[in-house]
Amino acid sequence: MKKIAVFASGGGTDFQSVIDANEQNPFCEIACLVASKEGIGAIERAKRHKIPFVVYAKKDYPSLEELYASLGDFLEREGVEYIVLAGYLTILTEPFVKRFEDKIINSHPSLIPAFCGEGYYGLKVHRAVIEYGAKLSGCTVHFVNAEPDGGAILMQEAVAVLPTDTPEQLQERILQVEHRMLPQAVRALVEGRVHKNGRIISIEE
Amino acid sequence: MKKIAVFASGGGTDFQSVIDANEQNPFCEIACLVASKEGIGAIERAKRHKIPFVVYAKKDYPSLEELYASLGDFLEREGVEYIVLAGYLTILTEPFVKRFEDKIINSHPSLIPAFCGEGYYGLKVHRAVIEYGAKLSGCTVHFVNAEPDGGAILMQEAVAVLPTDTPEQLQERILQVEHRMLPQAVRALVEGRVHKNGRIISIEE
Numbered sequence: 001m002k003k004i005a006v007f008a009s010g011g012g013t014d015f016q017s018v019i020d021a022n023e024q025n026p027f028c029e030i031a032c033l034v035a036s037k038e039g040i041g042a043i044e045r046a047k048r049h050k051i052p053f054v055v056y057a058k059k060d061y062p063s064l065e066e067l068y069a070s071l072g073d074f075l076e077r078e079g080v081e082y083i084v085l086a087g088y089l090t091i092l093t094e095p096f097v098k099r100f101e102d103k104i105i106n107s108h109p110s111l112i113p114a115f116c117g118e119g120y121y122g123l124k125v126h127r128a129v130i131e132y133g134a135k136l137s138g139c140t141v142h143f144v145n146a147e148p149d150g151g152a153i154l155m156q157e158a159v160a161v162l163p164t165d166t167p168e169q170l171q172e173r174i175l176q177v178e179h180r181m182l183p184q185a186v187r188a189l190v191e192g193r194v195h196k197n198g199r200i201i202s203i204e205e
Numbered sequence: 206m207k208k209i210a211v212f213a214s215g216g217g218t219d220f221q222s223v224i225d226a227n228e229q230n231p232f233c234e235i236a237c238l239v240a241s242k243e244g245i246g247a248i249e250r251a252k253r254h255k256i257p258f259v260v261y262a263k264k265d266y267p268s269l270e271e272l273y274a275s276l277g278d279f280l281e282r283e284g285v286e287y288i289v290l291a292g293y294l295t296i297l298t299e300p301f302v303k304r305f306e307d308k309i310i311n312s313h314p315s316l317i318p319a320f321c322g323e324g325y326y327g328l329k330v331h332r333a334v335i336e337y338g339a340k341l342s343g344c345t346v347h348f349v350n351a352e353p354d355g356g357a358i359l360m361q362e363a364v365a366v367l368p369t370d371t372p373e374q375l376q377e378r379i380l381q382v383e384h385r386m387l388p389q390a391v392r393a394l395v396e397g398r399v400h401k402n403g404r405i406i407s408i409e410e
Contacts, residue, residue: 111341111363114319133404135361136316136343156340158316158363163407199338202368 002190003031005080007088012042013175014086014107014182019049021183028190031080034071036090058090068096075100084186085144089121094146102196104144105189107182109174111156112140116149126167126174137161137170139177141185143196152199154185207395208236210285212293217247218380219291219312219387224254226388233395236285239276241295263295273301280305289391290349294326299351307401309349310394312387314379316361317345321354331372331379342366342375344382346390348401357404359390 008015015033022028033046033053046053054074061067072095075083085106097104108116110125115137120128129137138158143151159174188194193204213220220238227233238251238258251258259279266272277300280288290311302309313321315330320342325333334342343363348356364379393399398409 111316111319111339113337113339114316131404132318133358133406134316134318135345135358136363138341138363140340153338153340158341158343163405199336200368201338 001026001029002081003029003079004082004084004186004190005032005034005075005078006030006042006084006086007034007036008040008042008086009036009089010040010042010087012040012045012087014178015042016045017179018084018086018183018186019045019051021187023049027187028082031078034075036088042086064090064093065095068093072096072099082186082189084182086182091148092144097144097146101145102143105141105154105185106144106149106151107139107141107178107185108149109137109139109171109178111136111138111158112142112149112153116140118148120149123167123171126165126170129161130165130167130170135161137174139174139181141181143201152196152201154188154194154201154203155181157181206231206234207286208234208284209287209289209391209395210237210239210280210283211235211247211289211291212239212241213245213247213291214241214294215245215247215292217245217250217292219383220247221250222384223289223291223388223391224250224256226392228254232392233287236283239280241293247291269295269298270300273298277301277304287391287394289387291387296353297349302349302351306350307348310346310359310390311349311354311356312344312346312383312390313354314342314344314376314383316341316343316363317347317354317358321345323353325354328372328376331370331375334366335370335372335375340366342379344379344386346386348406357401357406359393359399359406359408360386362386 006015030051035055037057056071083104115125115128136158141155142153145151157177188203195202211220235256240260242262261276288309320330341363346360347358350356362382393408400407
């Protein structure tokens with residue numbers, strides 16, 4: 001089974017969604033969790049499920065370039081083929097993205113190209129959607145390229161914005177979709193069912 | 206029953222969707238069709254359904270300002286309360302938009318704020334969606350303000366983009382949604398069920 005690494009910066013609920021789907025009906029080996037700092041909730045989840053983890057923290061490296069060069073070497077040594085960003089907040093360097101071209105996916109809590117790119121993360125996304133008065137938002141799983149949220153799109157699903165929604169409530173409903181969509185995307189990827197032609201992606205059933 | 210005017214520039218399928226819904230279960234009086242030129246299909250539909258029509262063509266006026274000043278006077282004399290843009294391609298003037306503030310709605314064949322604004326009309330919208338590789342597009346009904354496609358949103362519905370879609374095929378599926386959504390929006394509007402608070406709109410069931 002193909003090896004994947006999951007990158008996380010926080011509580012790790014996206015990470016958990018991949019763990020759960022993979023335990024129920026295995027499709028990959030989660031070779032390791034890469035945490036962006038010590039003490040985050042995702043690390044506890046890795047321990048609980050006996051998944052190896054490493055911490056690659058900005059503060060331990062003179063530059064992000066050196067961090068990602070070292071992390072890239074580590075992942076190659078481990079035989080990791082795919083990388084899943086699961087609530088990972090550090091922007092990857094361009095050489096790292098090139099090194100793992102078409103191998104890194106991320107999920108974003110809006111319907112890209114709306115409400116995405118620099119500055120749109122966490123609750124800010126949902127606050128912007130609500131202030132705009134959009135009636136639909138949703139979730140997008142996409143490949144990672146050098147442009148924030150700019151890579152080719154694997155999957156999207158819409159979620160209704162309710163007139164009474166707070167950013168927190170909208171976030172919660174979109175997270176539920178994300179926790180279903182992200183493992184499906186990982187599964188399709190590792191099973192070789194994702195076909196990419198420029199920006200156009202088709203996924204075999 | 207409240208009087209509406211429908212503005213059209215082409216074949217008038219959006220116009221027809223309002224006519225049909227209103228004949229089945231009347232909610233407004235379609236006081237007139239405003240055509241942007243002679244000879245368009247929408248005029249034939251008006252004749253067939255015995256709806257009065259007028260032609261306000263750019264070429265007959267020294268400027269758009271004068272055209273819309275005259276058209277505004279005409280609509281007020283007729284007691285028209287709401288205006289529905291149904292495939293109407295001329296950009297309204299700012300004084301006209303101000304004169305009928307929160308009284309003019311339009312539909313756009315994408316999920317605004319994605320794939321909208323100047324230059325995004327007709328097949329160009331769908332071509333851009335497909336080239337971007339978006340997995341969802343859809344239809345938006347919104348109020349018209351001075352910014353193209355920039356007004357507050359009444360309704361949105363998503364439509365899946367298929368890997369095999371041509372711009373024409375995607376357009377056709379979105380039109381089907383539009384023909385259902387636009388009459389629903391007009392009905393809600395004339396029945397006073399649309400409540401607007403800045404950019405945030407709620408619609409009573």
